[in-house]
Amino acid sequence: MENRETATAEWRCSCGQSGNKGNFCVKCGKPRPISQPQPSQPQQPQQPMQQLPPQNQQAYGHPPYGQQQYSQPPYQPQYQQPMYGQPVYQQPYQQPEDKNKNLKIGLGIAALILVLVLVFFAMKEGALGDEPAPSNYSSVSKNGEKAAQNQNADKKQDGSREMQTDLSLGGMDLGMTVAQMHETLGQELSTKQKDGMVFYQYPTVEVGTRGDIVTSLVSETGSALTKRGLHEGSLLREVTNTYGTDYMKSEYGGKDLYEYRYTDLQGQTGILRFAVVQGTDTVNYISIRRATE
Incomplete structure (x- = not known):
C-alpha cells in the first residue's frame, strides 16, 4: 500500500519539471529521487493507459504527444585560448609561389645557349686568338707558281x-x-x-x-x-x-x-x-x- 502511494505522489525533477507522478521524469527521463519527500495525496483510481497509434508514439524521455518540445541548439565548440604550457599547433611556413620562376629559368637557359654560340663562332673566326686573321692578298711562292702551272x-x-x-x-x-x-x-x-x-x-x-x-x-x-x-x-x-x-x-x-x-x-x-x-x-x-x- 505504501509503495503504491509513493508511485502516485507528485514530485519535482531537478530539470524543473513538476507534477511528475511516475518513477521517471516525463521531460528528461530521470528517475524519481529517493531522498525527495513524498507528500501524501488522496488515492485516485488508476486510469488505464491509453494506447497511442504507432506513428504518434514519442521516443522515451520526450514530452507527451501534442505537447510542444523545446530543445537547445546543438553544441558548437567555441574557440578557446590554449592554456599555459599547452602546445599550440601552427601551420608550417610556406614560401610564396613565384609565378615567374619558370619564365626566369627559361630566359637564363636561352641566354646561356646564346653566349655559347657566340663564343663558338668567335673562336671559329679567330676573333679570340692571338694570330691576326689571314689577309685576302698573299704572295705566291715559286713552288706555288709551279703548282699552279701544273694545275x-x-x-x-x-x-x-x-x-x-x-x-x-x-x-x-x-x-x-x-x-x-x-x-x-x-x-x-x-x-x-x-x-x-x-x-x-x-x-x-x-x-x-x-x-x-x-x-x-x-x-x-x-x-x-x-x-x-x-x-x-x-x-x-x-x-x-x-x-x-x-x-x-x-x-x-x-x-x-x-x-x-x-x-x-x-x-x-x-x-x-x-x-x-x-x-x-x-x-x-x-x-x-x-x-x-
Missing part, C-alpha cells in the same frame, strides 16, 4: 682550250707549234723519235711533231675530246649523227676506220679518224694526222 696544264689537257678546227683533239689543233703545245699542255711526260718525227707523251693525248709543227694527235683516254665533244667510248651512231655520213671507210687490224677530211690551222689537209672494233659500235680510239704523213 693549269692538267686543265688544258682535258680540252679546256677553245679549239679552232675540226682537226683538234684534247685541246690541241693540228698545225700548232711546239711552243703553243707546251703553252697549252705544259710539260710532257716523255718523248720519243721515230721516222724523223718527235712524239710527246701526255696523260690524255700523244702529240706528234715534224720540225716545229704538230702533225698528228692520238687519244690515250676518254678524256680527250674533239671540238664537237666526241671521245673514246662514243657510239658509232653518235659519230655519224655529229659528223655526217660523208666519210671514207676502211679496215685495218680488226678495226673499221671512219675518216673525215678537214683543213688545219696552216691550211693543210688533215684526216680525222674514228676507229671502231669490228663487231661493236663503240669508238676504240681517235686519231688526227696530216694527209701527207
Whole structure:
C-alpha cells in the first residue's frame, strides 16, 4: 500500500519539471529521487493507459504527444585560448609561389645557349686568338707558281682550250707549234723519235711533231675530246649523227676506220679518224694526222 502511494505522489525533477507522478521524469527521463519527500495525496483510481497509434508514439524521455518540445541548439565548440604550457599547433611556413620562376629559368637557359654560340663562332673566326686573321692578298711562292702551272696544264689537257678546227683533239689543233703545245699542255711526260718525227707523251693525248709543227694527235683516254665533244667510248651512231655520213671507210687490224677530211690551222689537209672494233659500235680510239704523213 505504501509503495503504491509513493508511485502516485507528485514530485519535482531537478530539470524543473513538476507534477511528475511516475518513477521517471516525463521531460528528461530521470528517475524519481529517493531522498525527495513524498507528500501524501488522496488515492485516485488508476486510469488505464491509453494506447497511442504507432506513428504518434514519442521516443522515451520526450514530452507527451501534442505537447510542444523545446530543445537547445546543438553544441558548437567555441574557440578557446590554449592554456599555459599547452602546445599550440601552427601551420608550417610556406614560401610564396613565384609565378615567374619558370619564365626566369627559361630566359637564363636561352641566354646561356646564346653566349655559347657566340663564343663558338668567335673562336671559329679567330676573333679570340692571338694570330691576326689571314689577309685576302698573299704572295705566291715559286713552288706555288709551279703548282699552279701544273694545275693549269692538267686543265688544258682535258680540252679546256677553245679549239679552232675540226682537226683538234684534247685541246690541241693540228698545225700548232711546239711552243703553243707546251703553252697549252705544259710539260710532257716523255718523248720519243721515230721516222724523223718527235712524239710527246701526255696523260690524255700523244702529240706528234715534224720540225716545229704538230702533225698528228692520238687519244690515250676518254678524256680527250674533239671540238664537237666526241671521245673514246662514243657510239658509232653518235659519230655519224655529229659528223655526217660523208666519210671514207676502211679496215685495218680488226678495226673499221671512219675518216673525215678537214683543213688545219696552216691550211693543210688533215684526216680525222674514228676507229671502231669490228663487231661493236663503240669508238676504240681517235686519231688526227696530216694527209701527207
